[in-house]
Structure formats: C-alpha cells, structure tokens
Amino acid sequence: MTEVFDCPHCGFQLWRLDRSPMCDEWVFYCVSCPRRVEVSFYDTVVNVIQNQLRSKERSNDYKALIEKIEAQLKTCSCGGHYKLTVAKRCFNCNAEVIEKDDHGSMGRGIELYPGIFYVDEDDELDLAIEVQYVEFEEKFVRRENIWKPL
Ligand SMILES: [Zn+2]
Ligand SMILES: [Zn+2]
Secondary structure, three states: OEEEEEOOOOOOEEEEEEOOOOOOEEEEEEOOOOOEEEEEOOOHHHHHHHHHHHHHOOOOOHHHHHHHHHHHEOOOOOOOOEEOOOOEEOOOOOOEEEOOOOOOHHHOOEEEEEHHHOOOOOOOOOHHHHHHHHHHHHHHEEOOOOEOOO
C-alpha cells in the first residue's frame, strides 16, 4: 500500500509506504521524534549479537534478537530510543500519525516520508526534489555510527 495524506494535526503532507518484502534491512524509529535508523540484516554488529544469542542463550528467537539490537543502538539525538515497532511521527509537528500496531499490508513494515517525495512512475525526478531528499536523509535517517560499543 502507498498513500499520500495530510497530517491531521498540522496539515503537512506525508507519504506512507509499505516496505517491499525484498528489502534486507530493518528500520528502527525513534520513540519520541521522526528520526530513524536503518540496520542491514548483514551488519557485523547484528552478526555478533546473533552469534551471542545462539551460543550463550541457545536462542534463535527473532523477538530476542530485535530487543538486543534495540538495546545496542545509540540513542537518538533527541534522547529517545529506537524501536522496530513504534508509532510514526509527522516530520513537521512530531504528532503520532501512524499507530504503532498498524502494520503494513502482509505484516510488512511501514515507512513514512514527506509527501513531496512521492512520485508516480512516469514523473521525472526533479533535481530540486533530489536535493531536498538528501537534506531529509541527513536530518532524519541514520545508517552509520549507529551502535554503542559492544
Ligand atoms: Zn529522536
Ligand atoms: Zn504534523
């Protein structure tokens, strides 16, 4: 499912996108702001955590793995923690716009973007939008320097 809608609190346009089942990363959202962290399934720290779970606790439990990853992630610059299942917040006013138990279709994760980044397949990519997208990622999406020391 993909949907463009206005934030009910401030009117800022948002784009909700259900993640592809082909993706190979998790997206953890901050509990108190719209920032998020992308963690690859193949991240070395994820590997270490997985091995620790298997050898020490003899666990292959997905929930335990996610909890360990959440505990290992650095806190957000706002002071909040990152969680896999958490309400998604408006980029403009920080209101919760998607409930935390609202899973995407087929149980996939949900991603939220500012509405200006929504494009039809036929639309040409606008350079100005691309520049704004880079700024958006710098502000809201982290992929590096995401872990506390092991
Ligand atoms: Zn935050
Ligand atoms: Zn808003």
